[in-house]
Amino acid sequence: MKVCFVQKQMFPYFGVMAISGQLKKHGLETDIVIDVCEKDTISALKKAKPDLIAFSVLSSEHGWLRQLSAELKRQMPAIPIAVGGVHSILYPEEILTLSGVDYVCCGEGESSFAELVDCIAQKKSAAGIPGIFYKEGGNLMMQDVAPITQELDSFFEDRHLYYGKYPELGNLALKVFMSSRGCPFLCSFCANSYIMQIFKGRGKYIRRKSPQHFVEEIKRVVAEYPTTSLFFADDLFAMDVRWLETFNPLYKKEVNLPYICTARVDVITERHVRFLSESGCHAVSFGVETGNESLRREILKKNISNKRIFEGVGIIKKAGIKVQTSNMFCLPDETVDDAVSTIDLNIAIGTNYMFTTVFLPFPKTALAQYCMDKGLLKKDYSFDDMPNSFIQDSVLSLDNKEVLLNIHKVAHLCVRFPRTKPFLIYIAKKVKCKQLFLLFWLFGTFIRFREERQLSLWKTTCYLWEYRRGL
Structure with missing residues (x-):
């Protein structure tokens, strides 16, 4: 039985x-097809000869899923198609x-x-499998949500x-890891607040790998693939100070590579930062x-x-650690x-790497409803209206929308080179000229990628050349 995953x-x-x-532990064969890396995704899937096609999809890719799955069903009608990912949990x-x-x-x-x-291999119904929704006789068969995976060390x-299928990914000098799942906070723009409600009562929501297992996972990758730095992309990596206390000496002894990690600026303390600094953290990422x-x-x-942001950044900078911030533009x-105040705040706190996106509300969420009530979104707003990326455009009907989008494109350059801010905001x-501001954004992104990920000019160029396909 062969499962071929598909993503954009x-x-x-x-x-x-x-x-x-997990599938390989059960003796099954798996493969992957990445849409933006293939000249013809359907041909690549036919070549893979799967027994099951499994999509992993972001909500902004709903239109892509609809079109590609329909064409696959037309050309490969005997192959069942499944969909997973955060999008499938929410919708x-x-x-x-x-x-x-x-x-x-x-x-x-x-x-x-x-x-x-296993059911597909034995030609059985999916009835009774928690978390698997399916079709039967033209009806949608909705079952209970799948259980939360409690033991991440398993x-x-x-x-x-x-890395085997797409060596360019394995050759990237920066590798990304996650030590935990779940976040305790309920920010309205994040899917976490909705997922937490879906999983309520189904087990412990915030879970973490043991420091020993996490370090072993990193060691296995570093031993096999070229790696010069790491990014720990948990919702909140710097959360449990006792976990960090155990992780710190183990990571320093067994891995000892510089890394970026995530945190929440109102939670981080001097003790957190001391353990991060001692274990090789060179930058902390948090949301402004x-x-x-x-x-x-x-x-x-x-x-x-804003006062707490200044205080948290002061703790981080005092330890000699740099700061990466996440920021949104075109908000309701x-x-x-x-x-402009978002740029000013980042300049004032000394942000080293400013990551920016354009706000994108998801259908049937409280924020989308707020935007509709304010007349910023049409009443029948759906997945068909969502752009393919969080970078280029806004779906909201905003005053001065073009100016807001332009400011988004020049934001990192303003923060990285503060003397350019008056000129860049003026233009x-x-x-x-959308093309001009896209060039500003590309230049700023190139600088940010190279500096925060500690890449060479050539490796940064190669990475962004591939990254462009997803824009």
Whole structure:
């Protein structure tokens, strides 16, 4: 039995790696096809000769899923198609109604998906498998959500699935890992607040690998693939100070590579930062989101003051660690002055690497409803209206929308080179040329990638050349 995973974007998905690792433990064969890396995705899938095609999809890719799954069903009608990922947890019914989709995995699929593969191999119904929604006689059969995977030390993620098929991923000098699943906070712009409710009462939501297992996982990758630095991309890596206390000496002894990690600026303490610094952390990433405190607190439900951001950054910088921030533009109710204040706040706190996106509301969420009530979104807003990326455009009907988008494109350059800010903001307000501001964004992204990931000019160029396909 062979399962071929399909995704659009060019980076390893943790859910896919985890499930592939579990399937291989059961003696099954897995493969991967990345849409942006293939000249013809359908031909690549035909060449793979799978017994099951398994999509992993982001919500912004719903249109891509609909079109590709329908065409696959037309050209490969005997091959069942399943869909998983965060999108399938949030919108299982919307996915299952698609003509090309046979199964939806709603929940963490380490156990349920292996059961589904076994049922398909034996030509049995998926009835009774928690988290597997399916079609039967033209009806949508909705079952209970899949159980939460409690023991993250029970498997290793299958990175060879990606690195063996697409060596350019394995050759990237920076490798990404996750030590935990789940986040305790309920920011309105994040899927976590909705997933937490779906999983309520189904087991411990915030789970973590043991420091020993996590370090062993890193060692296995570093021993086989070229690696000069790491990114720990947990929702909140610097969360449990006791876990860090155990991780610190073990990582320093066994791995000892520089890394970037995630944190929340109102939670981090001097003790957290001391352990991070001692183990080789060179940058901490956290969300600023916007320079406007009211927008951050009232609209985004992220209850962090600007004062607390300054205090947290002070703790981080005192230890000699750099700062990466996440920021959004084109927020509901955002003005041009608000957008500029986001840049000003980042300059004031000494942000080293400013990551920016364009705000994108997801259908049937409280934020999408807020935008519709304010007349910023059309009443029948759906997945068909969502752009393919969080970079290029906004779906909201905003005053000065073009100026806000221009400010987004020049934001990192303003922060990295503060003396350029007056000029860049001036032309952002006065000049109408999307191509020009896309070039500004590409230049700023090139600088940020090279510096935060500690890459050479050549490796940065190669990475961004591939990354462009997903824009």
